[in-house]
Amino acid sequence: MTSTPYARLLTLPNAEQAALTIRAKALIFHDAKSLALLRQVERIACSDANVLIMGESGTGKELVARHIHAESERRGPFVAVNCGAFSDNLIEAELFGHEAGAFTGAQQARAGWFEAAQGGTLFLDEVGDLPLAMQVKLLRVLQERQVVRLGSRRPIPVDVRLVAATNVHLEQAVQAGRFRLDLYYRLNVAPVLLPPLRERTGDILPLVHYFIDYYSQRMDSDRPRLSDEATQMLRAYAWPGNIRELENVVHFALIVCQHGRIEAGDLRLPGLPLQTAESRPPATTPEPCDGLAAIRSGLYRLLDLDTPHVYERIEELLFTAAFAYCQENQVRTARQLGISRNILRTQLKRFGLIRDTGLEAAGEAAGT
Ligand SMILES: Nc1ncnc2c1ncn2[C@@H]1O[C@H](COP(=O)(O)OP(=O)(O)OP(=O)(O)O)[C@@H](O)[C@H]1O
Numbered sequence: 001m002t003s004t005p006y007a008r009l010l011t012l013p014n015a016e017q018a019a020l021t022i023r024a025k026a027l028i029f030h031d032a033k034s035l036a037l038l039r040q041v042e043r044i045a046c047s048d049a050n051v052l053i054m055g056e057s058g059t060g061k062e063l064v065a066r067h068i069h070a071e072s073e074r075r076g077p078f079v080a081v082n083c084g085a086f087s088d089n090l091i092e093a094e095l096f097g098h099e100a101g102a103f104t105g106a107q108q109a110r111a112g113w114f115e116a117a118q119g120g121t122l123f124l125d126e127v128g129d130l131p132l133a134m135q136v137k138l139l140r141v142l143q144e145r146q147v148v149r150l151g152s153r154r155p156i157p158v159d160v161r162l163v164a165a166t167n168v169h170l171e172q173a174v175q176a177g178r179f180r181l182d183l184y185y186r187l188n189v190a191p192v193l194l195p196p197l198r199e200r201t202g203d204i205l206p207l208v209h210y211f212i213d214y215y216s217q218r219m220d221s222d223r224p225r226l227s228d229e230a231t232q233m234l235r236a237y238a239w240p241g242n243i244r245e246l247e248n249v250v251h252f253a254l255i256v257c258q259h260g261r262i263e264a265g266d267l268r269l270p271g272l273p274l275q276t277a278e279s280r281p282p283a284t285t286p287e288p289c290d291g292l293a294a295i296r297s298g299l300y301r302l303l304d305l306d307t308p309h310v311y312e313r314i315e316e317l318l319f320t321a322a323f324a325y326c327q328e329n330q331v332r333t334a335r336q337l338g339i340s341r342n343i344l345r346t347q348l349k350r351f352g353l354i355r356d357t358g359l360e361a362a363g364e365a366a367g368t
Contacts, residue, residue, distance in 0.1 A: 027060070037193075046072065048072070052164050052166070052170070053194060055194030055195070055196070058242035061167075061194055069121040078121050079113050080125060081122065091134055092137065096137070096148065096150060097110050097111045097147065117160045127164040127170075146158060162187065197246065207247075209226075220342060226262045229264040233264050233269060330344060
């Protein structure tokens with residue numbers, strides 16, 4: 001949960017462009033709206049104010065929170081917690097820690113996330129999901145700057161900057177009585193509103209090219225070109241799932257594209273017919289393999305309904321089924337899936353279907 005401070009890797013000379021490293025990934029902002037936002041975020045980062053980041057899912061709230069931490073004076077860790085991931089019973093112990101015996105199963109004392117973020121930044125994602133009783137406790141911690149572990153009375157001073165994020169309208173939650181107004185004011189000292197991708201269309205192509213580079217490198221394959229038609233489609237699409245959706249679409253296109261070129265048919269966008277093994281013009285005459293083609297087109301139809309998690313699972317299923325169907329022959333599997341052997345090997349390693357050792361090189365030479 002902790003992270004090291006992030007370094008600025010690349011600052012493009014043009015003030016209209018910025019790419020800042022965030023761990024292995026960069027924060028890409030090109031649209032004028034995004035650049036104005038970036039300047040605002042960097043001013044906020046220098047203060048020690050609590051920040052509330054608002055935006056639809058997948059707009060980059062966590063990346064921005066990390067950037068705020070990286071640009072701040074704080075040298076402690078960045079700790080990210082998703083408030084929606086814990087049951088009402090657990091969340092208090094997670095945030096504030098507990099002593100041994102504080103509740104059934106608490107055999108040892110444990111520090112909570114506030115203590116873990118000492119001297120750094122605590123990122124509370126989905127803060128709107130906090131139960132009302134916890135909201136009162138969080139407010140007290142923010143006012144008194146100390147936590148009391150469950151099962152203890154001893155206050156522990158904490159020096160933590162809070163960055164909270166929400167993809168629901170907290171003001172509406174306040175009006176509906178689901179979120180406390182006093183906490184809302186405490187969190188919302190410095191608001192950051194991340195617009196959806198459809199409102200900063202100047203970011204779309206830089207993000208596409210960035211993810212093509214990023215995943216080509218990770219897949220250890222050559223960077224494919226993007227056809228004009230694919231470019232138009234990516235630019236015109238509304239991206240309801242924002243940058244997370246764009247990232248998945250590009251990643252998938254890299255897996256299925258052929259001849260070093262991403263075509264419109266490689267884009268997994270709702271409403272677009274995907275090229276399947278049957279519809280794609282073959283590079284070489286394929287062996288008849290109806291069973292696999294059926295699996296493949298069926299899975300692709302399912303992919304239109306994906307969440308990132310389902311997408312990962314389906315990809316794993318696809319590669320596992322194809323590899324088994326082709327009796328673990330990499331040449332045949334790559335041909336049947338219509339991808340290069342480099343990409344196939346990357347995926348097989350990713351899903352643990354082959355070992356990540358030099359040994360398979362011998363098998364490859366033998367065409368297995
Ligand atoms: N400006 C950006 N540049 C590069 N990648 C980005 C950018 N914004 C978001 N991403 C990528 O998009 C994905 C989603 O980002 P992130 O998790 O920060 O979104 P979020 O708004 O916190 O989503 P959620 O509300 O669902 O938690 C991540 O893989 C992240 O790396």
